[in-house]
Amino acid sequence: MVNSAAYLDLAKACLPELALTATSLLVLFLxxxxxxxxxxxxxxxxxxxxxxxxxxLALLTTFLWPFAGIAPGGMWxxxxxxxxxxxxxxxxxxxxxxxxxxxxxSEHAGEYFAVLALALVGMLCMASAExxxxxxxxxxLASLSLYILTALNKGQRxxxxxxxxxxxFGGVAAAFLLYGFSLxxxxxxxxxxxxxxxxxxxxxxxxxxxxxxxMVVAGFGFKVAVVPFHWxxxxxxxxxxxxxxxxxxxxxxxxxxxxxxxxMGSGLAGAAxxxxxxxxxxxxxxxxxxxxxxxxxxxNIAALxxxxxxRLLAFSAxxxxxxxxxxxxxxxxxxxxSVVFYSLVYGFSSIGAFGVVSFVENAAGHDRFDAFTGLSxxxxxxxxxxxxxxxxxxxxxPLAGFFGKFxxxxxxxxxxxxxxxxxxxxxxxxxxxxxxxxxxVLKQAYVAAPTREDMPPLEIPLCARLTVxxxxxxxxxxxxxxxxxxGRIHHALKLGVL
Amino acid sequence: xxxxxxxxxxLGVLVLMFVPVPGAxxxxxxxxxxxxxxxxxxxxEAVKFKPAGELITIQKWAWIPSLGIDFHLAYDGISLTLxxxxxxxxxxxxxxxxxxxxxxxxxxxxxxALIGGVHGVFLSFDLFQLFVFYEIAxxxxxxxxxxxxxxxxxxxxxKLALYSFVGSALVLAVMVAAYVLSGSQTFSLPExxxxxxxxxxxxxxxxxxxxxxxxxxxxxxxxxxxxTGHVAAPTAASMLLAGVVMKLGxxxxxxxxxxxxxxxxxIWHESIGWLAVAGIVLGALVALAQxxxxxxxxxxSVSHMGFVLLGLASMNIAGLVGAVLQMFSHGILxxxxxxxxxxxxxxxxxxxxxxxxxxxxxxxxxxxxxATFVLAxxxxxxxxxxxxxxAELQVLMGAWKRFPxxxxxxxxxxxxxxxxxLRAMQRAxxxxxxxxxxxxxxxxxxxxxxxxxxxxxxxxxxxxxLAISIAIGLYPAWMMIWIQSAFDGAFFAGLRKVVGx
Numbered sequence: 001m002v003n004s005a006a007y008l009d010l011a012k013a014c015l016p017e018l019a020l021t022a023t024s025l026l027v028l029f030l031x032x033x034x035x036x037x038x039x040x041x042x043x044x045x046x047x048x049x050x051x052x053x054x055x056x057l058a059l060l061t062t063f064l065w066p067f068a069g070i071a072p073g074g075m076w077x078x079x080x081x082x083x084x085x086x087x088x089x090x091x092x093x094x095x096x097x098x099x100x101x102x103x104x105x106s107e108h109a110g111e112y113f114a115v116l117a118l119a120l121v122g123m124l125c126m127a128s129a130e131x132x133x134x135x136x137x138x139x140x141l142a143s144l145s146l147y148i149l150t151a152l153n154k155g156q157r158x159x160x161x162x163x164x165x166x167x168x169f170g171g172v173a174a175a176f177l178l179y180g181f182s183l184x185x186x187x188x189x190x191x192x193x194x195x196x197x198x199x200x201x202x203x204x205x206x207x208x209x210x211x212x213x214x215m216v217v218a219g220f221g222f223k224v225a226v227v228p229f230h231w232x233x234x235x236x237x238x239x240x241x242x243x244x245x246x247x248x249x250x251x252x253x254x255x256x257x258x259x260x261x262x263x264m265g266s267g268l269a270g271a272a273x274x275x276x277x278x279x280x281x282x283x284x285x286x287x288x289x290x291x292x293x294x295x296x297x298x299x300n301i302a303a304l305x306x307x308x309x310x311r312l313l314a315f316s317a318x319x320x321x322x323x324x325x326x327x328x329x330x331x332x333x334x335x336x337x338s339v340v341f342y343s344l345v346y347g348f349s350s351i352g353a354f355g356v357v358s359f360v361e362n363a364a365g366h367d368r369f370d371a372f373t374g375l376s377x378x379x380x381x382x383x384x385x386x387x388x389x390x391x392x393x394x395x396x397x398p399l400a401g402f403f404g405k406f407x408x409x410x411x412x413x414x415x416x417x418x419x420x421x422x423x424x425x426x427x428x429x430x431x432x433x434x435x436x437x438x439x440x441v442l443k444q445a446y447v448a449a450p451t452r453e454d455m456p457p458l459e460i461p462l463c464a465r466l467t468v469x470x471x472x473x474x475x476x477x478x479x480x481x482x483x484x485x486x487g488r489i490h491h492a493l494k495l496g497v498l
Numbered sequence: 499x500x501x502x503x504x505x506x507x508x509l510g511v512l513v514l515m516f517v518p519v520p521g522a523x524x525x526x527x528x529x530x531x532x533x534x535x536x537x538x539x540x541x542x543e544a545v546k547f548k549p550a551g552e553l554i555t556i557q558k559w560a561w562i563p564s565l566g567i568d569f570h571l572a573y574d575g576i577s578l579t580l581x582x583x584x585x586x587x588x589x590x591x592x593x594x595x596x597x598x599x600x601x602x603x604x605x606x607x608x609x610x611a612l613i614g615g616v617h618g619v620f621l622s623f624d625l626f627q628l629f630v631f632y633e634i635a636x637x638x639x640x641x642x643x644x645x646x647x648x649x650x651x652x653x654x655x656x657k658l659a660l661y662s663f664v665g666s667a668l669v670l671a672v673m674v675a676a677y678v679l680s681g682s683q684t685f686s687l688p689e690x691x692x693x694x695x696x697x698x699x700x701x702x703x704x705x706x707x708x709x710x711x712x713x714x715x716x717x718x719x720x721x722x723x724x725x726t727g728h729v730a731a732p733t734a735a736s737m738l739l740a741g742v743v744m745k746l747g748x749x750x751x752x753x754x755x756x757x758x759x760x761x762x763x764x765i766w767h768e769s770i771g772w773l774a775v776a777g778i779v780l781g782a783l784v785a786l787a788q789x790x791x792x793x794x795x796x797x798x799s800v801s802h803m804g805f806v807l808l809g810l811a812s813m814n815i816a817g818l819v820g821a822v823l824q825m826f827s828h829g830i831l832x833x834x835x836x837x838x839x840x841x842x843x844x845x846x847x848x849x850x851x852x853x854x855x856x857x858x859x860x861x862x863x864x865x866x867x868x869a870t871f872v873l874a875x876x877x878x879x880x881x882x883x884x885x886x887x888x889a890e891l892q893v894l895m896g897a898w899k900r901f902p903x904x905x906x907x908x909x910x911x912x913x914x915x916x917x918x919x920l921r922a923m924q925r926a927x928x929x930x931x932x933x934x935x936x937x938x939x940x941x942x943x944x945x946x947x948x949x950x951x952x953x954x955x956x957x958x959x960x961x962x963x964l965a966i967s968i969a970i971g972l973y974p975a976w977m978m979i980w981i982q983s984a985f986d987g988a989f990f991a992g993l994r995k996v997v998g999x
Contacts, residue, residue: 002846147801337564376604384515396637397630403562406626406670410565414678424674428667439640439656447644447652483562 013076013128015061017121023054024117031110044109048097048463051113055094055120062087074192075131080492081340085127085258088199088344089251093120095351096247098467101358108152112243115152119145119247123255132181132191139177139223140334143170146252149244150236155393162239169222169232177219183212184267193267200270213271213284216263217291223256225314226321227294237314238367242358245310246306249317249354250347257343259326261336264288275329276419290323293372293426295322300433309357309367309441313350316393319434320346323405323427326412329420334411337489342404344485345392345478352389356382359460372441374450379458383445385472390438392475395431400478405431407486500543501556501571502538503581504621507588507614515605520694522602529606530592533613538586544582549575549979551987553623553688556923557784566683570624572630574987575980576752576822580620583829586966587741588613593959594732594837597845598646605646609734610639616742620749625673626685628754629666632746638661639727639735639743646732648844649790654730658739661713661723668710672703676758691757691992704762708755708770714747716803717770718777724803725796733840736792740799740832742769745825748806752821756810757989760996763813768901771811775904776910777804785918791843791850794922795835798878799913802828802886808908809893815985815999822981826886827970834874834963837956842867843926846950852922856929866952868927870960875919877967880912885970892978 011018035043066083068374078086097116100109122142129135147170185191187208188199200209221229237245264272264284273283280286299319306312327339345497357367359382364371376383394403409427412420477496478485512533519525553572561569573581591609598605611634618631636659643655677685681692697702713720724744728736756763781801787796803823809821844850847858861868877884880891890912898905970977984990985999 028807336801391637402630402633406674409670409674410677413674417678418675421671421675425671428671432660432663432667436656436660440657443644443652443656446641483564486562486564 001104006010010076013078015065016058016090017124019054019058019061020090020117020121020124020220022123023051023058024088024114025115026050026054027051027113028110031114035110038105044100047109047113048100051097051117052094054117055090055097056090059087059094060366062085062090074194075134075243076128077130078128080320080495081336081489082127082258084489085254085340085344086490088340088347089120089123089127089254092251092347092351093117093247095348095467096243096250096470098463099243099246099355099358101242101362101464108154110488112149112152115145115148116243116247119149120251121250126255126259129259130193130262132185132193132196135263136174136178136181139256139259140174142252142255143223146170146244146248150240152244153241156239158235158239159241160239161218162236164497166232166236166240166447173219173222173229176215176222179218180212180215183215187212191325193263193307196267197269199465200268202270205271209271210282210434213268214287216268217284217287220256220260220263221291224253224260224324225318226293226325227298227318230299230321233318234311234314235316238308238310242361246351246354249313249350253317253321253350254343254347257324257328257339261339263318263378264328266330273330275423276416277422279416279419285329287425288329289420292322292325292329293301293423295319295325296427296430297322300430300437301395303437304433306437309369309372310354312437312441313353313357316434316437317350319430320393322430323408326410326420326423326427329423330412332411333416333490333493334407334414337486337493338404338408338411339370340489341482341486342408345400345404345475348471348474349389349392352385352468353393355464355468355471356389359458359464363458369444370448372444373448375445377450379460382458382460382468384400385468387442388472390442390476392479394435394438398476400464400475400482403479403482407482499539499556499577500573500581500621502539502777503585504571504614504617506532506535506539507610507617509608510610511614511910514603518896519603522599525602525606526592526596526598529610530589530608533585533592534565536613537582537589540578540582540585543573547575547578547980549983551575551983553987553989556621557624565626565685567626567685568624568984569627571621571685572623573621574989575984576749577620577984578824579826580742580749581617583617583745583826584613584620586743586963587738587829587833590833590837590959590963591725591734591737591741593702593955594737594841594848596953597841597954598732598734600646605642605732608642609738611744612638612642612735612738616738616746616835616880619746623687624685625676625687625754628687628750629669632669632750633663633666635743635746636666639739642735643727643731646735647730648732649729649792651730652918654726658723658727661720665710665713665720666749668713669754672707672710672755673701675703687745687753687757688989691989693758694992695759697761700759700762700764701765703927704755704759705766706760706970708751708762708766711750711755712746712770712807715744715751716747716777716781716800717799717805717807718773720772721777721781721800721803723799725793726952728796728799728836729790729792732838733845736796736836736840736858737833740795740836741829744799744832745829746805748803748810748821748825751807752810752818757993758886760993762820763993764996767811767813771808771897771901771904773829774807774811775907775911777801778908778912779804782911782914782918786914786921788896788918789852791839791852791855791922791926792836794852794918795832795839798835798915798918799828799832801915802832802878804911805890805893805908808897808904812893812896812900813997814899815982816892818985819893819978819981820892820896823885823970823974823978824889824893826977827889827967830963830967830970831874831878831884831886834870834960835878837959837963838867838871838874841956842870842952842960852925855926857928861929863926864951864952866957866960870964871923871927873964874967875923877964877971879916879919883968885967885969888971888974909953
């Protein structure tokens, strides 16, 4: 059935994944035969350079040989939009790698970059997978790699604890997902998303399908950390090494939301139901709407009470997950475009935020609010970056986060004109709440006077500094000219295949 | 060319951020140059302006074509009036903050960002763009107050930021809904004003967006951010807050809520009128009971902004023109009053408590401050010859036609206004028992001997603000023609049809 020409097609379709897998092996190999002998800093630099060049190559292949279409067997599809997502994912992986700071776990630098590359491969596969088994395999590849990345700082209790928690929660989530998938297969006998969607739409509602839908929502809910499946997030965000946390907050979110968008929109198209005001029909839409509302409310309110900036970012991530679900509910071109735009912007801001947090934390030894005191004096550039990053998360113009949020709201409000206004109202109200806690952090950075005059200057490795600046520039550029990315996404969506 | 009012402000921000200017002098210089450019351009355009009633587009290009969002800068008589006000207030604010030595670069960068945002709102004729500028103005306010403020600054700053954000959230909800319902894939205000939304939609969209905007205009009972914010803010920021930022709210209510949802206005105008009257009367009464000099002015702002809202709610041309004129007039006078209290008095006496000021014999020590306050107070009380008189008279005439009882109540507010102004004036500057103090205590009560003389910058700022107020007071017609022409223009056709003038 699959001939040699088809294999060539398949290879072409997986070029970035192949490049990254090779990078992973290359890094391990380099580390084993040569880099291990080097002095710590040099070793890290060599490995980072190897990883970055491999990643850059993967990025390059997406531009040089963009594959569009469905690979043989229907396991794998890649449309122009998926390509944008993949490019975003690779860039996020590269940026997260740059944040790796010298620390007490740098003897694992080789493993770190190798696993990071594998995590990226998993995420890229998530962006392309069209088949239940493929989806599950790629989700697990990404998740397992992320568990390792979380627990990599073995010497530190929090890191190990976070890794274990993440693993246990993630394991349960995977079980839910798999159970849901097997029920779906049982109910329809189909494995690819398109066929599944068609069968579900044609058949009469089956109680089995409802159970499956609930399971799938729970499984994905764990992955994207939305209420009530979010409990792992604060601990992981707090305990994981900053570079790993940055990837969990960015790449993993982008890939999961993209996959969820595809899965809900095409795989479960027949079981959507409706949750808009006055048109209630059971299905995944009302379920997701409830989850979204809970996430926005709980995430934002819980964030108010945090004193650790990392935990604050975790709860804010929960609320952002809630906003993103709005885009999934919107479906259609506008919905898809808004999810892609917002998740990319959100991912970039998170990477930057974790970068800043990690520098501050390295200097102060903790990430509580008072570590940020007087940041504007100690490092004006960093303080300004933090302001841009957090205000973008809060959705204040002229930063990209504002337009992202606005577009999400507009997209979902446009469905059955104003049918979802109840959810949009909650979202808007809750973003007011979020401004308060972001401002609390900024208040420490800008308003509070340093407790000591002789605060040590912040030591920031060059590539980490560049990463943060890059993200800030991206946020401003996309804030002033959202069309730059939005135009690409829309153009891609017009080409058809998700 | 008017676009450069806004560009010069943001250019100033960039210069202050990226060019390492040495010392406060240079930072001040950059800020002053930037806002003088803005004012100069506004004046030039004002001289050239022919009140014809049509929108004059400065720039228009597709900004986010996927959503039909344009970058559309344009102006009519109302915009021009308020741009001019912003230019004046920004220059005056810098003159009155000549003594800022703490983190001057950041101070003026935030200050100019705020000015730029305000100019942007007044010149935007695309709803999305207007909203963007409206929100850009929020964050600088927070930092200006939280870093350089006084009394309870962090609380005041946060309260103000959250109130503003909640207000803009209400606006955002209506904006999204209006975009979706218009069915025309556009955010262009002139287009949206032509749509004629269904009465059911207007019934809720109008109050939500009007209140959203009016929170920033100090609409009672959502006004409480104003006094605390004004009091906490550094002088220049209070001048801007009371002078122009509160006008943003009133302007938004007029330009967006009233123009887009005129039928909603018809349903709700009476309730809004009563809230405005409540603001006028209660604001004045509360001001009467304050012991902090700045709180007096802060509550007086709420009271005076009540006239703006009353004018808007009166739904006739006299009231509307009066409302806009009052925006201008109050912008000038509030700036002046806050300048006197915050810079001339507080920075020297280091107290704003009226009972303590009593002891300081300021009338004799700072005669210039006293004279300025007397004149500004007269203007604020609504004495003929000053701008406040014409504006409030117009509003009262408008209100009288629509709801006589409200006009009477508002008139009562003016009387109370005279009372609190005179009370504060008497206590701060002309306390009768100042000289009666025992010889020994007089010296100890005036610890800042000799008083730092009133600087040239302050004098210049005060005199020019007063001169403008008197100029408008003596010959208001030129500005009223601008404003009237805008109301007669095509933009307000929908409002005109429903309200009928």
